Amino acid sequence: MPRVTEETVEHVARLAHLSLTDEERRLFARQLEEILAWADSLQALDTSDVPPMSHPREAEALREDEPRDGLDRQAALEAAPEAADGLFRVPRVIAG
Amino acid sequence: MSGLTGLPATEIRRRVAAREVSCEEVARAHLDRIAAVEPGIDAFLLVAPERAIEAARRVDEAVGSGGPAPPLAGVPVAVKDVLHVPGLPTTCGSRVLEGYRPPFAATAVARLQSAGAIVVGKTNMDEFAMGSSTENSAFKPTRNPWDRERVPGGSSGGSAAAVAARLAPIALGTDTGGSIRQPAAFCGVVGLKPTWGRVSRYGLVAFASSLDQAGPFARTVEDAALVCSVVFGPDPLDATSADEPVPDFADLPGGADGLRVGVPWAFLAEGVEAETMARFRESLGAFESAGATVVEVSLPHLPHAIATYYVVATAEASSNLARYDGVRYGRRAPGDHDLKRLYGKTRDLGFGAEVKRRIILGTFALSSGYYDAYYLRAQKVRALIRRDFDAAFGTCDVIATPTTPTPAFRLGEKTGDPLQMYLADIFTVPANLAGLPGVSLPCGLAHGLPVGLQLLARAFDEATLLRAGAAYQQVTPHHQLAPPA
Numbered sequence: 001m002p003r004v005t006e007e008t009v010e011h012v013a014r015l016a017h018l019s020l021t022d023e024e025r026r027l028f029a030r031q032l033e034e035i036l037a038w039a040d041s042l043q044a045l046d047t048s049d050v051p052p053m054s055h056p057r058e059a060e061a062l063r064e065d066e067p068r069d070g071l072d073r074q075a076a077l078e079a080a081p082e083a084a085d086g087l088f089r090v091p092r093v094i095a096g
Numbered sequence: 097m098s099g100l101t102g103l104p105a106t107e108i109r110r111r112v113a114a115r116e117v118s119c120e121e122v123a124r125a126h127l128d129r130i131a132a133v134e135p136g137i138d139a140f141l142l143v144a145p146e147r148a149i150e151a152a153r154r155v156d157e158a159v160g161s162g163g164p165a166p167p168l169a170g171v172p173v174a175v176k177d178v179l180h181v182p183g184l185p186t187t188c189g190s191r192v193l194e195g196y197r198p199p200f201a202a203t204a205v206a207r208l209q210s211a212g213a214i215v216v217g218k219t220n221m222d223e224f225a226m227g228s229s230t231e232n233s234a235f236k237p238t239r240n241p242w243d244r245e246r247v248p249g250g251s252s253g254g255s256a257a258a259v260a261a262r263l264a265p266i267a268l269g270t271d272t273g274g275s276i277r278q279p280a281a282f283c284g285v286v287g288l289k290p291t292w293g294r295v296s297r298y299g300l301v302a303f304a305s306s307l308d309q310a311g312p313f314a315r316t317v318e319d320a321a322l323v324c325s326v327v328f329g330p331d332p333l334d335a336t337s338a339d340e341p342v343p344d345f346a347d348l349p350g351g352a353d354g355l356r357v358g359v360p361w362a363f364l365a366e367g368v369e370a371e372t373m374a375r376f377r378e379s380l381g382a383f384e385s386a387g388a389t390v391v392e393v394s395l396p397h398l399p400h401a402i403a404t405y406y407v408v409a410t411a412e413a414s415s416n417l418a419r420y421d422g423v424r425y426g427r428r429a430p431g432d433h434d435l436k437r438l439y440g441k442t443r444d445l446g447f448g449a450e451v452k453r454r455i456i457l458g459t460f461a462l463s464s465g466y467y468d469a470y471y472l473r474a475q476k477v478r479a480l481i482r483r484d485f486d487a488a489f490g491t492c493d494v495i496a497t498p499t500t501p502t503p504a505f506r507l508g509e510k511t512g513d514p515l516q517m518y519l520a521d522i523f524t525v526p527a528n529l530a531g532l533p534g535v536s537l538p539c540g541l542a543h544g545l546p547v548g549l550q551l552l553a554r555a556f557d558e559a560t561l562l563r564a565g566a567a568y569q570q571v572t573p574h575h576q577l578a579p580p581a
Contacts, residue, residue, distance in 0.1 A: 016455050028452070028456055035518070038402070071199060
């Protein structure tokens with residue numbers, strides 16, 4: 001079974017785009033270790049013939065794929081921290 | 097307390113329809129009580145008195161012009177701050193959404209408003225509904241009206257406290273692992289989590305999409321039934337909302353004759369506080385006196401429910417919360433950053449400790465090398481838990497447990513130990529994993545604090561829950577208890 005180190009937490013935090021302080025890394029490593037030790041009880045169960053359940057209603061119907069109006073562009077942009085020219089504005093990502 | 101703030105929704109609606117009282121008078125009575133009582137409770141993140149009065153006047157005009165009074169005419173409602181209300185900000189109890197004004201309404205809220213209900217404010221909650229005490233709100237803790245040194249439960253603690261303190265007769269909450277039923281139990285009110293798919297999730301900010309469900313708080317089962325009648329039903333804006341018939345919950349057969357109440361005794365053998373267990377046993381006696389029979393059922397995989405839940409819920413949360421990156425809404429970290437650093441700083445400043453902890457856990461469970469051992473394994477155990485329920489409902493109509501192992505704990509008591517906080521959800525998370533409806537009913541006091549009786553039913557059988565709850569209220573007085581003024 002994996003044992004959570006500060007390096008594990010740092011790796012996962014990078015995947016999740018979270019920057020953590022040293023203190024958070026230490027605390028989360030200890031707490032995740034405890035929580036995962038608890039979750040190890042799942043490993044003892046025989047699930048070999050059990051299909052995974054992703055949500056409670058596997059058989060719901062899909063609607064017809066028909067075009068319909070979405071959210072108004074201006075209304076969507078009003079919630080943005082920065083917008084310009086009808087678009088969300090972010091820091092430059094391509095050099096030049 | 098004016099006479100109006102003690103009334104159930106059914107009675108407010110009757111008086112409004114009979115023109116004995118105006119919606120504006122009802123709204124003002126509740127807003128006055130909020131002004132007087134709220135400072136010691138902190139149930140609300142936002143109170144909207146002007147909008148409430150305006151809305152009440154509009155319903156008064158509609159009723160006055162001779163139209164039929166809609167089913168919730170003039171009934172004040174408090175809405176958990178995870179559901180979008182037109183014109184009001186939504187924070188989800190998080191700094192990351194501070195200042196966000198949603199450009200659309202939650203379907204559940206829109207249906208309440210169309211039915212004449214008056215939104216009085218947005219209620220406090222654990223950040224992104226992650227917590228069992230409302231202490232994870234980024235803004236403030238809410239206090240339990242029964243004992244202000246204790247938590248109201250969570251994550252819908254503000255909604256539960258508002259209804260218990262007579263600040264509103266009904267409220268909306270959401271329940272991902274018990275976040276309606278547990279605070280209802282701690283605050284001594286009725287809280288119902290519908291079947292997954294019963295209530296549209298459109299406009300409900302997602303925590304764990306396969307578990308989240310909105311539902312009512314009320315002080316009587318009849319009021320909860322009234323809200324269910326209004327908010328249940330399919331919605332073209334949520335593909336997972338179910339096209340199942342919605343019965344007339346106001347017209348259910350009375351009594352508990354022939355009802356089979358299943359109790360998973362083996363699952364209750366350990367860890368339930370003695371007075372809480374005593375109230376639970378008394379409630380079973382009350383059901384028997386009302387004509388029900390109590391049978392034992394077996395749910396052998398429930399001891400794995402907490403581990404399963406905290407893997408599934410955090411995995412889904414880590415994906416859902418990826419959207420908070422400072423680009424499309426909410427706060428953006430100040431400073432001159434490149435894009436990746438902007439994401440990281442925004443999320444670091446915006447999220448509290450519990451949200452970060454769950455994102456880390458969920459990302460871990462989904463990450464390469466651990467997916468099979470944690471996420472996939474949890475999904476399979478989830479299926480086993482659902483099979484347990486399917487088998488148990490072959491021999492009973494409802495399953496009864498205490499809603500929580502103990503009454504409300506003290507503020508600060510569990511904040512340092514997340515695992516202990518999680519373990520207290522043991523009786524509520526199974527219904528979310530299986531997608532089943534559940535209700536918590538007040539069943540008396542332990543050490544002066546409310547205790548909840550939880551009933552679970554088959555998928556889409558809220559009618560049996562409400563019928564059983566109404567029968568229980570007929571033979572017990574517990575729902576009439578009010579916290580000290």
